[in-house]
Amino acid sequence: MKKSALTLIIISLAAVLAVAQAAKPANVAGDWTLTLTTPRGDRVSPVNFVQDGEKLKITMTSPRGDQSTGEGTIKGTDIEWKVTRSTPRGEMIITYKGKVEGDTMSGEAQMGDFGTATWKAVRKTA
Secondary structure, eight states, rough: HHHHHHHHHHHHHHHHHHHHHHHOOOOOOOOEEEEEETTTEEEEEEEEEEEETTTEEEEEEOSSSEEEEEEEEEEEEEEEEEEEEETTTTEEEEEEEEEEEEEEEEEEETTTSSEEEEEEEEEEOO
């Protein structure tokens, strides 16, 4: 009887720990290299994430050297952020949504009114 109760307690604790770990946001803080695949070809940009729990602050540098800043969230492995880019046609809000898997992430970007593009990012190593 005591062995059954102890086994049940251990299994319950393992389940609670697994749920707590799954709810913890992935760590994306630091520098990444993002590749955006567009009809005009791949666009590579350095990206920096500053993370405070589920909140993100983002700094991106365009292939032309222009910097954009934005904010986003990370919930578990789901990531989303927005940046505003100045273009010859005015400002455009780009919304990135994706999944984090260790030192890589990927997803889709809504390019203002210009449709979507896929993206992938890799964490820069020191």
